[in-house]
Amino acid sequence: xxxxxxxxxxxxxxxxxxxxxxxxxxxxxxxxxxxxxxxxxxxxxxxxxxxxxxxxxxxxxxxxxxxxxxxxxxxxxxxxxxxxxxxxxxxxxxxxxxxxxxxxxxxxxxxxxxxxxxxxxxxxxxxxxxxxxxxxxxxxxxxxxxxxxxxxxxxxxxxxxxxxxxxxxxxxxxxxxxxxxxxxxxxxxxxxxxxxxxxxxxxxxxxxxxxxxxxxxxxxxxxxxxxxxxxxxxxxxxxxxxxxxxxxxxxxxxxxxxxxxxxxxxxxxxxxxxxxxxxxxxxxxxxx
Amino acid sequence: xxxxxxxxxxxxxxxxxxxxxxxxxxxxxxxxxxxxxxxxxxxxxxxxxxxxxxxxxxxxxxxxxxxxxxxxxxxxxxxxxxxxxxxxxxxxxxxxxxxxxxxxxxxxxxxxxxxxxxxxxxxxxxxxxxxxxxxxxxxxxxxxxxxxxxxxxxxxxxxxxxxxxxxxxxxxxxxxxxxxxxxxxxxxxxxxxxxxxxxxxxxxxxxxxxxxxxxxxxxxxxxxxxxxxxxxxxxxxxxxxxxxxxxxxxxxxxxxxxxxxxxxxxxxxxxxxxxxxxxxxxxxxxxx
Numbered sequence: 192x193x194x195x196x197x198x199x200x201x202x203x204x205x206x207x208x209x210x211x212x213x214x215x216x217x218x219x220x221x222x223x224x225x226x227x228x229x230x231x232x233x234x235x236x237x238x239x240x241x242x243x244x245x246x247x248x249x250x251x252x253x254x255x256x257x258x259x260x261x262x263x264x265x266x267x268x269x270x271x272x273x274x275x276x277x278x279x280x281x282x283x284x285x286x287x288x289x290x291x292x293x294x295x296x297x298x299x300x301x302x303x304x305x306x307x308x309x310x311x312x313x314x315x316x317x318x319x320x321x322x323x324x325x326x327x328x329x330x331x332x333x334x335x336x337x338x339x340x341x342x343x344x345x346x347x348x349x350x351x352x353x354x355x356x357x358x359x360x361x362x363x364x365x366x367x368x369x370x371x372x373x374x375x376x377x378x379x380x381x382x383x384x385x386x387x388x389x390x391x392x393x394x395x396x397x398x399x400x401x402x403x404x405x406x407x408x409x410x411x412x413x414x415x416x417x418x419x420x421x422x423x424x425x426x427x428x429x430x431x432x433x434x435x436x437x438x439x440x441x442x443x444x445x446x447x448x449x450x451x452x453x454x455x456x457x458x459x460x461x462x463x464x465x466x467x468x469x470x471x472x473x474x475x476x477x478x479x
Numbered sequence: 480x481x482x483x484x485x486x487x488x489x490x491x492x493x494x495x496x497x498x499x500x501x502x503x504x505x506x507x508x509x510x511x512x513x514x515x516x517x518x519x520x521x522x523x524x525x526x527x528x529x530x531x532x533x534x535x536x537x538x539x540x541x542x543x544x545x546x547x548x549x550x551x552x553x554x555x556x557x558x559x560x561x562x563x564x565x566x567x568x569x570x571x572x573x574x575x576x577x578x579x580x581x582x583x584x585x586x587x588x589x590x591x592x593x594x595x596x597x598x599x600x601x602x603x604x605x606x607x608x609x610x611x612x613x614x615x616x617x618x619x620x621x622x623x624x625x626x627x628x629x630x631x632x633x634x635x636x637x638x639x640x641x642x643x644x645x646x647x648x649x650x651x652x653x654x655x656x657x658x659x660x661x662x663x664x665x666x667x668x669x670x671x672x673x674x675x676x677x678x679x680x681x682x683x684x685x686x687x688x689x690x691x692x693x694x695x696x697x698x699x700x701x702x703x704x705x706x707x708x709x710x711x712x713x714x715x716x717x718x719x720x721x722x723x724x725x726x727x728x729x730x731x732x733x734x735x736x737x738x739x740x741x742x743x744x745x746x747x748x749x750x751x752x753x754x755x756x757x758x759x760x761x762x763x764x765x766x767x
Contacts, residue, residue: 268707268741268762269707269708269762271559271561273557273559273586273604275578275579275586276579290590291564291596291597296563298563298597298600300588300600309578309586312578312586313602314559314600316561316708318707318740318764320739321739322739323737323738323739323766324698325737325738326697327735327736327737328663328733328734328737372614376616409614409616419556419557419584419606420556420557420559420710422710424741426738426739426743445616446616447616447714447755448613448614448615448616448714448755448758449611449612449613449615449616450611450613450714451609451610451611451613451714451716452611453714455714457745457758457760470736472712472758474604474712476584478611479611479612
């Protein structure tokens with residue numbers, strides 16, 4: 192066993208041990224209040240990406256500041272996070288302020304900073320939701336249940352991937368990085384936190400960023416990428432998240448266009464009962 | 480001719496006369512600089528909606544402040560506008576500040592205010608774009624060309640609709656408001672400014688909000704609605720917008736879920752050459 196492999200195993204063991212007491216996700220999004228609308232947090236080694244942390248955990252940390260705010264009205268309906276710079280490993284500050292509070296909706300501006308420089312901007316809309324007529328326009332695709340879909344034989348090398356249980360149905364990582372261009376970039380997978388954790392708005396936010404880059408799928412080429420902006424629309428209320436519990440979500444993602452260094456992704460997340468919990472979009476920088 | 484009809488005709492004539500000199504759209508988005516990152520604007524009667532202005536024109540006004548800013552780097556890649564309150568007819572203030580400028584990307588926070596209250600928040604990402612590999616994952620649907628699609632026999636009653644030439648291919652306004660629920664909410668239409676105007680980032684922003692509410696299409700019921708948040712990803716650069724000129728865009732929009740007072744919409748805008756210029760999403764409040 193090489194020193195590197197030994198170190199990796201020890202690191203993984205630490206995360207697992209910690210999960211017995213506090214789930215790695217809860218440890219990662221923990222925020223310490225510093226006064227009106229200001230929190231201190233810290234990047235998490237358990238959710239490290241190639242450069243800086245997994246964007247989904249950063250987005251979850253930013254939304255967490257809104258959820259922790261004593262003046263918050265209702266639950267999230269829309270959340271947009273713009274990734275202004277890769278976070279450095281270490282502490283960060285989150286500022287969340289409600290800029291407009293109406294009878295049933297509230298609008299938020301969020302900034303995350305390191306060393307007095309902005310690393311993330313975000314806006315959120317929270318709302319008191321009511322029972323109304325409802326319908327789904329995009330039904331869950333017919334797929335085999337999670338226990339019939341095996342985990343992938345090989346995984347990416349970044350740490351955060353080990354925090355998720357992913358079972359690809361369509362469009363897993365390319366079998367070879369041979370540049371064989373495909374006809375579309377669709378992926379379908381069952382996914383949940385690993386170890387399993389009851390779903391809430393913060394973990395759903397991170398799960399919305401769980402798809403590997405669509406350009407890798409379409410091109411079978413591992414070009415460097417970085418998410419620039421990500422939006423989530425929450426269709427679920429707290430009762431639906433509670434009913435979903437620690438079950439799997441079916442995630443489906445597809446790009447619409449790749450052009451001049453940026454591609455987009457549109458995605459849906461259903462629970463096992465077939466309820467569409469969230470729809471999400473992002474635009475991603477790619478190098479070449 | 481009733482006094483009401485006479486008044487309406489006179490109003491329309493004024494708009495047409497003005498278009499000989501300055502297009503109604505350019506008049507609507509005009510901003511007067513008030514110092515570093517601050518502009519004054521005014522709502523436009525030509526783009527009036529049922530309550531307050533057409534959201535697309537408000538979004539375009541907000542983006543215009545970014546485009547006018549002397550420190551702007553590159554062209555828009557992502558833009559999110561959150562509608563915090565219906566604008567009152569009259570003046571408004573737009574504040575646009577670049578919070579992070581990198582080598583090739585820039586992040587913006589925008590606020591629009593009336594009487595010192597926030598009526599809109601927005602974030603934008605602008606970027607210098609480069610030639611890269613590119614592809615389209617969602618091809619333009621096969622539809623008849625614009626000149627073979629007649630304008631609708633009847634139109635909505637709000638003023639802003641007359642600023643657009645709309646030719647519905649699939650999913651026009653329901654033939655009757657009889658509550659006959661459909662199976663999906665898809666609409667396809669050819670659309671451009673009326674009178675025709677060369678496309679730019681501001682007019683493309685407004686066009687991204689041109690779809691009538693998906694819930695009206697799905698339910699054939701005119702329930703009150705209001706867009707809460709809207710995001711646009713710009714795939715086009717300036718050269719593609721110039722090449723598109725004053726041609727028609729093919730717009731396609733569909734909801735994914737309607738639940739507890741909010742529904743989402745995902746939409747695409749292609750030019751006549753079949754290039755996907757923008758993809759856009761919004762979440763919309765509905766009353767019942």
